[in-house]
Amino acid sequence: MRSILIVGTDKGLGLALTRKFLDNDWRVTATVRETDDQQEINKLREAFGGALTVMFLDTIQNDSVVTFCEKLPESTSFDIIYMNAGVWGPLHQSAAEVTDAELHQLFMTNTIGPIRLARRLMDRLKDRGTLCFMSSHRGSVDRNIEGGLELYRASKAGLNIMARGLFSEFNRKNITVLHIHPGWVATEMGTLDGTVSAEISVAESIDGVYAVVLRNMESKKNLYLDYKNMEWAW
């Protein structure tokens, strides 16, 4: 049975991705925060039994990262590690207005946290394994022709360049690193808590993301792709 670790799964795309991999007979380790309402992930646990392991992880708390890594059973290794957890950041999205606390939460969650965790888990990624990062089209420097949303864009562009670094450093393990834009999706984040309309449903996004991951895993490439498998300019 192939195995995947998915980070940030109590709702939205992470929850749907967890269900998708379970439906396709993968063994899934899914993380939630201790403070989350865990109803939905518990329903999956009831439905899929031993195929789903749920663990606690807050990616911006170093203690939580250390405890999570220590609690992973020694025998556990993954074909895919998928860093999904992310935040939109402050609604003003302005470098002129941002507070230290807002900066910390945004860049630790979207940029540094996923890379710190990936580095600590590299020995749990199988040779020829695949690291996936939930990026965004907003992280493309090339396609930023309209400006605005500068904080979120910078957090995902930073994630892109740091993940590229991991690909270069760990190529001796023949890894694949995928940066995936899931589309503009109707989740809490994608609708800014229900105040705007998104372009696609969670199901459409996740069907696409799943197909993209399966198609490109173990390709030994570093790719920036959307949920339709279109390559994005960095």
Ligand SMILES: NC(=O)c1ccc[n+]([C@@H]2O[C@H](COP(=O)([O-])OP(=O)(O)OC[C@H]3O[C@@H](n4cnc5c(N)ncnc54)[C@H](OP(=O)(O)O)[C@@H]3O)[C@@H](O)[C@H]2O)c1
């Ligand atoms: N929706 C879109 O249109 C869209 C477009 C492009 C990219 N993305 C990216 O897709 C990913 C998922 O977004 P979504 O739309 O599903 O958003 P969402 O519904 O707001 O879900 C975000 C997930 O990230 C988790 N998370 C946030 N901070 C965390 C932390 N410190 N530690 C652990 N987990 C944390 C959340 O857990 P809590 O409930 O505990 O906060 C939640 O499970 C994000 O990386 C986002 O940037 C989304």
